[in-house]
Amino acid sequence: MTQTAATPSTQFYNWKNYRCAYEYYSPDVPKDRHSTPLLLIHPIGVGLSRRFWHRFCDAWYENGHTNPIYNPDLLGCGESDMPHIAYTPADWAAQLQHFLQTVIQKPVTLVVQGALLPVALETIQMQAQPNLIQKLVLASPPAMALMTQPTGKRKQKLTWNLLDSPLGAAFYLYARRPQFLSSFSTRQLFANADLVDNQWLDMLVKGAANPASRHAVFSFLAGFWRQNYREAIAAINQPTLVVMGDRSSSISRDKQDTPEQRLADYLKCLPHGEGVKIAGRNVLPYESTSDFTATLAAFENKNSTSM
Template identity: 65%
Template sequence: MKVITPASTQYYDWQGFRCAYEVQTRRAGVDAGQIPLLLIHPIGVGLSRRFWDRFCQSWFEGQPNSLYLPDLLGCGESALPHVTYTPEDWAAQLQHFLQTVVQQPVVVVVQGALLPVAIALTQLQASPQSNSSNLVRGLILAGPPAWKVMTQATSPWQQKLSWNLFDSPLGNAFYRYARRREFLRSFSTKQLFATADAVDAEWLDELIAGAKDPESRHAVFSFLAGFWRKNYEQAIAYLTQPTLVVIGNTASSISRSGQAETPEQRMADYLKRLPHAQGIQLAGRNVLPYESTTEFVEAIAPFIQSLGSEAEAISK
């Protein structure tokens, strides 16, 4: 039996743009006092907050915490302006979302290469200019990128050259090709999922629906152009929040620089640099909240419960 309260799309304004989100809660309303989760979806053809639908259903089969699911600008039901997007842009959007909508501390769950957005968000929260106390209680990194990918910057001229190529009739034609079911199935099988059988109709249908509006290509092309590619080693070393790193046992990297890295090496690299981290390896590849949903929920629930217990003890 479904235990999720039906959620409708809600909106807030950020810098003149209409941004969409939804809040998922248990019908029984037993989440009072529990730390909510802020779920940051990945960027890609057709991706939006719908990436988390399976996770939400599985989560509420045993966990009480509410879930906040924003659509990042350029994705889903949020505005789709024709601009370049950086992690700092999306982090500023989420900062505003935390301060004006959520208004309480959260555990940030971030998928894959959107980790730079979570890093930028924690930096904004810790800055003297922040208008509130730190609202990021902890971090969960679901399938973070290869360590070399996170520490090798792409030069600004390369980023601009790539963007100009994507932001052209050729790029427009490529996006229309990339949103075809055959391409999405092939890419997902080769790069995202551990097995071809896991690339099911639900996954493909969601991507096709999400990519229907060609204006959604700008966020994807910003990501592909590498505007997020910087050296984050120092920023990661300064993360003070308790962090859980979850990596698939067949995790791979799309980038050439990270292809030689094993999942064990990736885990060791993150745990060595993160000040307050622990790690878990699960069966699966690169989209664990979707392909290994039950196992992912079971892996992160104790970590979130421990953060809640610590917060309760401090408040007494």
């Protein structure tokens, strides 16, 4: 049965001295029939924001699901404020923790895309009782080596200082060109080059129009997320689903692991983990929306609890 949700409007909340944006999707059913809300964490990259999830949100309700969806813009992205700072996973996690406590105020399934996994881990570590994160879904997580081998703080700072310069600003102008975005997406993100279409590229170009959006991207490129998170992953008590693309690839220049190896590495470390491999590469909620939606729905149904 197809389920509809009201078209979300952009809403705002304040965190510290910043104005932060989010969308709230509410299925068109009585509230006592709502399932566990989904809280989505979008990836960081040139032009990326909460709009990354729009295709998934549409598919979710077209398939009859009744979970409300909270889709926030991380600080420095989309319609949230874009201060000129070096962002760390702990910064974004503190933003999400505030969002959980003051806006959502109920347990959620946290769905995180790609290398924003450290933000999810930091958010989980900030939880007090009762824990507002009930389940966890990792879409296209990085190779375990990237999650456990930190980049030195000196190297991170040097990279940030290089990017946070007129040279970096010029690079960002180049990187937000449709030709560059198309080439990068084809080489690094999508298994099917035909899906690097005008809809995807228009989203990125519009998202990168404000030059202040470069600070979040440069924070990611500087590697502030590259820490040793092995213990944090092993400490996750929530049921956790790992969704890997059958053509997943790594940004690391070291020897590439296979999708099977990457999935096995996570399942070996997670206390309550399960894994699924679906067609696609590194942006599964966008490239393989139908398969990803069905996989997440099966996980939700299997691990559903009364609210």
